Amino acid sequence: MPIFGTLIMPMAPLSLLLMSVGLEKPVLFLMQTGIESVVAIGTYFTAISGALWRPGASAAFTLPVAGLGFGVLCLVPNNWRFIGALPILIALFGVGQGARQALHMFGRDLIVARTAEAELFVLRQRGKQYELDRLARHHGLTPETLSCRPSCRLVLQDGVQLAYHDRSAGLTKSCREADVIIMPFAEARYPCRAQLFDSRAFKTRRHRQFAIKEGALTAQYMRRERLWERD
Numbered sequence: 325m326p327i328f329g330t331l332i333m334p335m336a337p338l339s340l341l342l343m344s345v346g347l348e349k350p351v352l353f354l355m356q357t358g359i360e361s362v363v364a365i366g367t368y369f370t371a372i373s374g375a376l377w378r379p380g381a382s383a384a385f386t387l388p389v390a391g392l393g394f395g396v397l398c399l400v401p402n403n404w405r406f407i408g409a410l411p412i413l414i415a416l417f418g419v420g421q422g423a424r425q426a427l428h429m430f431g432r433d434l435i436v437a438r439t440a441e442a443e444l445f446v447l448r449q450r451g452k453q454y455e456l457d458r459l460a461r462h463h464g465l466t467p468e469t470l471s472c473r474p475s476c477r478l479v480l481q482d483g484v485q486l487a488y489h490d491r492s493a494g495l496t497k498s499c500r501e502a503d504v505i506i507m508p509f510a511e512a513r514y515p516c517r518a519q520l521f522d523s524r525a526f527k528t529r530r531h532r533q534f535a536i537k538e539g540a541l542t543a544q545y546m547r548r549e550r551l552w553e554r555d
Contacts, residue, residue, distance in 0.1 A: 327365075331358025379420030380464025386418035424463055426480045427534040427541065430455055432508045432526050437486055438463060440479050445470040447478075447488045447506065477502070481536045487518070504541060 335355035342348040369375055389411045396408030428436045434452035436459055437445050444465040449456065460467050470476055475494050478486045487502035489495060492510040499505065499516040507522045519541055534541040 327358050327361050331355065332362070378461070378464040378466075380424070381420070381422030381462050383418035383421040386415045386421075389418070390415035420464060423535065425533045425544075426484070426536045427486070427504075428459055428531075429506075429521070429526075429533070430531045435488070435506060435508070436467065437478050437480060438465075440481050440483065443468065445478060447472050447476070448490075448508070480504075482539050484536055484539060484541070503539075 331354055335351050335358070339348040339351040339355065342351055393408040393411030393413075393415065396411070397405050398408075399405070400408070424438055424442075426438050428434070430452055432448070433450045434455055435447040435449075436456065437447055439445060442465065444460065444463050444467045446456065446467050446469045449469070456467060470478075472488045472490065474491050475487060475489045475498070478488075480486050484504060485502040486504045486506070487498040489498065489505065489507040490509055492507065492512070495505070495507065495510075495512060495516070499518050499520075502518045505516065505518045505520045505522075507520070508526045509523055511523045512520055533544050535544070536542075
């Protein structure tokens with residue numbers, strides 16, 4: 325913060341003033357030095373093992389309860405305000421305790437699954453890096469890319485078996501053994517025992533996420549690319 329307050333913020337308006345007379349370069353150099361220093365410090369400390377805590381999504385009650393406690397601490401004029409510490413402590417128990425979806429599908433461009441071992445695997449990605457970063461924060465996990473050509477298998481929550489195919493080869497076996505099949509680029513020509521998402525299911529560009537309840541996938545639809553804008 326001392327670097328931010330002395331070499332970055334003051335230099336920004338000063339450089340604008342000096343641009344009119346062509347003397348902004350030394351000021352911008354100081355500003356650049358400050359920015360690079362802040363980035364270097366942040367990179368150093370976040371590289372230390374255990375420096376980052378990724379709790380993931382919190383329970384629904386966490387923010388309202390913590391906000392109530394914070395409001396009491398700030399607004400009550402006497403010692404009664406310290407009662408506000410109690411809701412804040414209660415809210416801490418909800419941090420990182422939110423629901424985790426088992427499967428996310430952003431059209432054909434990004435398909436991500438969360439395994440029974442609480443690992444986040446990218447089955448397919450074409451762009452959508454921002455959405456993937458948001459998903460990683462939501463789950464509190466670092467996503468790993470899984471090689472799914474021509475196919476791959478995962479075990480999701482409650483032992484649900486997921487099979488991914490980029491072509492129809494091997495579909496017959498997966499229909500017998502898997503619970504969920506994702507095949508974005510081919511169309512199944514016969515009935516399948518598993519819950520099947522073939523090319524017909526991907527004609528819509530809507531982004532979907534799925535939770536597992538009682539051993540089956542239940543869908544939640546999202547209108548746009550932002551994770552928080554849902555139907």
